[in-house]
Amino acid sequence: MSTLLSRIGRRRAVQVTVAGAVVLGLLLWWLLPLGEKPPSGTITFSTGTRAGVYQKYGELLRTELRKDMPDLDVRLMTSAGSQENVERVASGEADFTIAAADAVETYKLAGRPGAEGLRGVTRLYDDYVQLVVPSDSDIQSVRDLRGKRVAIGLPNSGVRLIATRLLKAVGIDPETDITPRADGIDTGPGRLGDELDAFFWSGGVPTDGLKKIAESSAFRFVPIGDDLVTKLHQSGGATRYYRTTNMPESAYPAVQNGAVVPTMAVSNLLVTRADVDPRLTEWLTRTVLDSRDGIGAHVHSAQLVDLRTAIYTDPLELHEGARRYYRSVKP
Numbered sequence: 001m002s003t004l005l006s007r008i009g010r011r012r013a014v015q016v017t018v019a020g021a022v023v024l025g026l027l028l029w030w031l032l033p034l035g036e037k038p039p040s041g042t043i044t045f046s047t048g049t050r051a052g053v054y055q056k057y058g059e060l061l062r063t064e065l066r067k068d069m070p071d072l073d074v075r076l077m078t079s080a081g082s083q084e085n086v087e088r089v090a091s092g093e094a095d096f097t098i099a100a101a102d103a104v105e106t107y108k109l110a111g112r113p114g115a116e117g118l119r120g121v122t123r124l125y126d127d128y129v130q131l132v133v134p135s136d137s138d139i140q141s142v143r144d145l146r147g148k149r150v151a152i153g154l155p156n157s158g159v160r161l162i163a164t165r166l167l168k169a170v171g172i173d174p175e176t177d178i179t180p181r182a183d184g185i186d187t188g189p190g191r192l193g194d195e196l197d198a199f200f201w202s203g204g205v206p207t208d209g210l211k212k213i214a215e216s217s218a219f220r221f222v223p224i225g226d227d228l229v230t231k232l233h234q235s236g237g238a239t240r241y242y243r244t245t246n247m248p249e250s251a252y253p254a255v256q257n258g259a260v261v262p263t264m265a266v267s268n269l270l271v272t273r274a275d276v277d278p279r280l281t282e283w284l285t286r287t288v289l290d291s292r293d294g295i296g297a298h299v300h301s302a303q304l305v306d307l308r309t310a311i312y313t314d315p316l317e318l319h320e321g322a323r324r325y326y327r328s329v330k331p
Contacts, residue, residue: 038283039072041071042073043072043073043095045061045062046085046088047079047085047097049154051208054079054085055078058098059076064290068286080156081103081157081158083106085099085103087107089271089272090113097272099269100127101266101268101315105238105240114273117273117275119313119318121288121313121318123267123305126301127266128202128204132189132201132210132220132222133197133222134192134197134219141170141222142169146177146178148178149197149198150180151181151184151200153182158202158266185209188201189219206252214255223263229243229264241266243264244263244264246260247263272319274319277321278324280321281319292306
């Protein structure tokens with residue numbers, strides 16, 4: 001009798017094991033499209049300055065990509081920002097990047113090399129324009145920057161593009177009416193007060209480069225009103241991607257004291273080229289959307305990545321691989 005029970009127990013154990021294997025196989029089939037082997041090889045991802053959100057996001061995304069595609073080598077390249085990023089992908093120096101929509105459109109409108117081959121993967125999160133001054137500064141608006149020492153961002157950065165447009169919109173020549181400095185988020189905060197009267201930054205909030213000094217440094221944000229954004233829109237071109245918004249009071253609590261800051265925002269896009277492998281791009285798109293919460297725990301702005309808005313990559317049409325992914329998850 002005991003022998004019979006033992007045989008039945010073994011048989012049930014085998015059945016459970018087989019059933020478990022079947023379930024696991026079905027789960028893998030569902031997670032990995034058509035049971036495909038994950039893409040492999042090497043890709044280059046252009047990010048941004050070391051203290052900025054692009055770099056942090058790139059580092060975290062690389063970690064997530066390693067989980068899904070362990071044989072894919074993702075190489076990160078720091079950069080000045082959006083303008084350089086767009087040029088790198090268009091020229092083939094990089095395969096993927098993050099860039100603000102206005103920088104992408106500016107590159108396209110200028111008819112720069114490779115512009116026609118640029119494609120969108122997903123809309124990510126918004127950059128907020130942040131004009132920073134010492135707390136005791138007499139600067140109350142962009143117009144008050146005349147004659148001041150102002151950091152307008154690194155050459156070929158998205159910040160430089162926006163700062164230049166804002167200054168010109170109020171009648172300030174960025175070359176002659178201010179003392180322009182090429183500081184970015186990595187050096188600007190530390191030079192505020194002694195060497196700089198103000199600095200521009202455009203990035204997701206909070207940005208580590210500002211968050212770290214918010215607890216110990218006395219600075220404030222200068223508001224950018226909707227009247228100025230309206231004036232930018234009147235100049236046409238890529239300015240249509242700017243929109244009025246408020247920087248939430250939770251961005252830098254120690255500085256904002258519970259108050260929102262009127263400013264403008266521009267969306268960020270994950271960008272690639274039409275000739276990049278569609279299967280690789282499909283997998284990468286999946287990882288970007290699936291890792292939102294994990295990355296968002298460390299990069300707050302990444303929490304805003306959303307499947308419902310991800311497909312809106314204007315001014316770029318979607319890459320074929322990204323399109324395949326969105327079709328596969330369409331309700």
